[in-house]
Amino acid sequence: MELLRRIGAAFGRRGVPQGMEERVPPGQYVTPKMPVMSASPTPRVRLAEWRLSLYGEVERETQLTWDDWLSLAEDGVALTADFHCVTQWSRLNVGWEGVPASEVLDLARPRETARFAMLHCADGYTANLDLAAMRAPDALFAHRQDGAPLAPEHGGPLRLVVPSRYGWKSAKWVIGVEFLREDSPGFWERLGYHMRGDPWREERFAAR
Numbered sequence: 001m002e003l004l005r006r007i008g009a010a011f012g013r014r015g016v017p018q019g020m021e022e023r024v025p026p027g028q029y030v031t032p033k034m035p036v037m038s039a040s041p042t043p044r045v046r047l048a049e050w051r052l053s054l055y056g057e058v059e060r061e062t063q064l065t066w067d068d069w070l071s072l073a074e075d076g077v078a079l080t081a082d083f084h085c086v087t088q089w090s091r092l093n094v095g096w097e098g099v100p101a102s103e104v105l106d107l108a109r110p111r112e113t114a115r116f117a118m119l120h121c122a123d124g125y126t127a128n129l130d131l132a133a134m135r136a137p138d139a140l141f142a143h144r145q146d147g148a149p150l151a152p153e154h155g156g157p158l159r160l161v162v163p164s165r166y167g168w169k170s171a172k173w174v175i176g177v178e179f180l181r182e183d184s185p186g187f188w189e190r191l192g193y194h195m196r197g198d199p200w201r202e203e204r205f206a207a208r
């Protein structure tokens with residue numbers, strides 16, 4: 001076994017560049033380009049009608065227009081993060097610009113009882129997340145990717161990015177954040193995907 005381990009270490013992991021082993025969760029390989037992964041066709045979103053609604057377990061229901069978003073984003077952040085899809089590709093160093101998710105959540109003054117969120121999207125897609133993951137320092141609502149406006153197929157005008165969870169939780173075309181007391185399954189979670197989806201623990205599918 002020790003010999004096998006040493007041979008493995010010398011060759012590295014399949015699909016993982018030398019020296020990147022720490023960055024790539026178990027069972028993932030690195031892809032140079034960001035694939036498009038959508039369960040349905042790209043929805044048409046008109047900025048004049050676009051709203052982001054924050055509701056549920058909150059003190060102050062909030063709706064942002066696109067102009068509201070742009071002024072929020074003036075004091076926004078740019079960060080680089082790795083993206084891990086449950087179908088096993090990982091893309092390293094994706095550049096995002098937007099607003100930290102915790103800052104967006106706080107606009108609605110979540111109640112203390114709010115512990116989870118359901119993300120609602122313009123294509124009818126949903127994804128559930130624990131608020132602790134959404135409040136991680138690298139989680140953001142993003143309207144720009146790799147220095148350009150977020151392309152429609154990648155979730156433009158606005159998507160969520162939660163690098164500490166598998167990609168299916170990074171909701172594209174996000175239009176609603178519903179705050180919840182209890183966890184509830186979204187689109188893929190109802191079909192057997194893991195409720196939490198931490199790539200470092202390889203939480204791909206729910207135990208059955």
Ligand SMILES: Nc1nc2c(c(=O)[nH]1)N[C@H]1C(S)=C(S)[C@@H](COP(=O)(O)O)O[C@H]1N2
Pocket residue numbers: 034035036037038039040084085086121122123125126153154155167168169170171172173174
């Ligand atoms: N609204 C919506 N968001 C979504 C999806 C989707 O089908 N609809 N697919 C998810 C999946 S499985 C992944 S891996 C990422 C892919 O993002 P990309 O298409 O920008 O690579 O978006 C996630 N967000």
Ligand SMILES: [Mo]
Pocket residue numbers: 037085086087167168
């Ligand atoms: Mo995915």
